[in-house]
Amino acid sequence: ILNVEQSPQSLHVQEGDSTNFTCSFPSSNFYALHWYRWETAKSPEALFVMTLNGDEKKKGRISATLNTKEGYSYLYIKGSQPEDSATYLCVERTGANNLFFGTGTRLTVIP
Amino acid sequence: KAGVTQTPRYLIKTRGQQVTLSCSPISGHRSVSWYQQTPGQGLQFLFEYFSETQRNKGNFPGRFSGRQFSNSRSEMNVSTLELGDSALYLCAGADGGSFADTQYFGPGTRLTVL
Numbered sequence: 017i018l019n020v021e022q023s024p025q026s027l028h029v030q031e032g033d034s035t036n037f038t039c040s041f042p043s044s045n046f047y048a049l050h051w052y053r054w055e056t057a058k059s060p061e062a063l064f065v066m067t068l069n070g071d072e073k074k075k076g077r078i079s080a081t082l083n084t085k086e087g088y089s090y091l092y093i094k095g096s097q098p099e100d101s102a103t104y105l106c107v108e109r110t111g112a113n114n115l116f117f118g119t120g121t122r123l124t125v126i127p
Numbered sequence: 128k129a130g131v132t133q134t135p136r137y138l139i140k141t142r143g144q145q146v147t148l149s150c151s152p153i154s155g156h157r158s159v160s161w162y163q164q165t166p167g168q169g170l171q172f173l174f175e176y177f178s179e180t181q182r183n184k185g186n187f188p189g190r191f192s193g194r195q196f197s198n199s200r201s202e203m204n205v206s207t208l209e210l211g212d213s214a215l216y217l218c219a220g221a222d223g224g225s226f227a228d229t230q231y232f233g234p235g236t237r238l239t240v241l
Contacts, residue, residue: 047226047227048227058234059131060217061232065229067227109226111226113182113183114183117170119169120169
């Protein structure tokens with residue numbers, strides 16, 4: 017993998033459903049992975065930063081895992097609510113202090 | 128703590144002009160990064176300043192420049208504006224001590240070039 021890739025690009029889920037999406041990144045020279053939540057017309061909001069292989073972070077109904085050996089991170093949302101509708105962006109920072117952005121996963125939660 | 132502030136919030140310029148945008152990070156944060164968001168390109172990194180020094184730079188032409196002051200406030204300048212420079216410009220502050228620091232974003236400046 018040469019770039020940070022996020023999948024799916026967009027998805028629609030029903031309120032109450034749980035969902036997850038993927039961020040794949042180049043695993044060489046990895047330093048940190050950030051997840052941001054970006055609502056329309058607002059600023060990106062930091063959700064998690066993970067640095068170690070096997071890291072798991074949780075914030076309310078949202079959690080994330082990190083696998084630096086295979087170069088992926090999962091973001092999970094349990095019991096999706098309409099207010100979870102946003103674009104979820106992952107960003108990799110390398111040891112050389114380079115930043116690689118994913119294109120985001122746009123989540124729409126249908127009431 | 129006050130959040131990250133950016134001024135102005137909206138700006139309209141014409142081709143060939145130059146523009147200066149300002150960003151003040153949260154008090155105590157030493158790093159400021161600038162990003163450009165366009166519908167076609169997504170979010171792209173412009174540059175990062177830490178303690179008044181440019182620490183990292185994205186792949187943008189020399190028309191884009193920045194600086195940081197001793198109080199951590201940062202300015203971004205774009206000279207000889209082009210239509211393609213129309214975008215949302217976001218800045219983000221961080222403590223800066225670690226590359227893993229959480230970044231706190233400002234509301235952005237929406238620049239329209241006519």
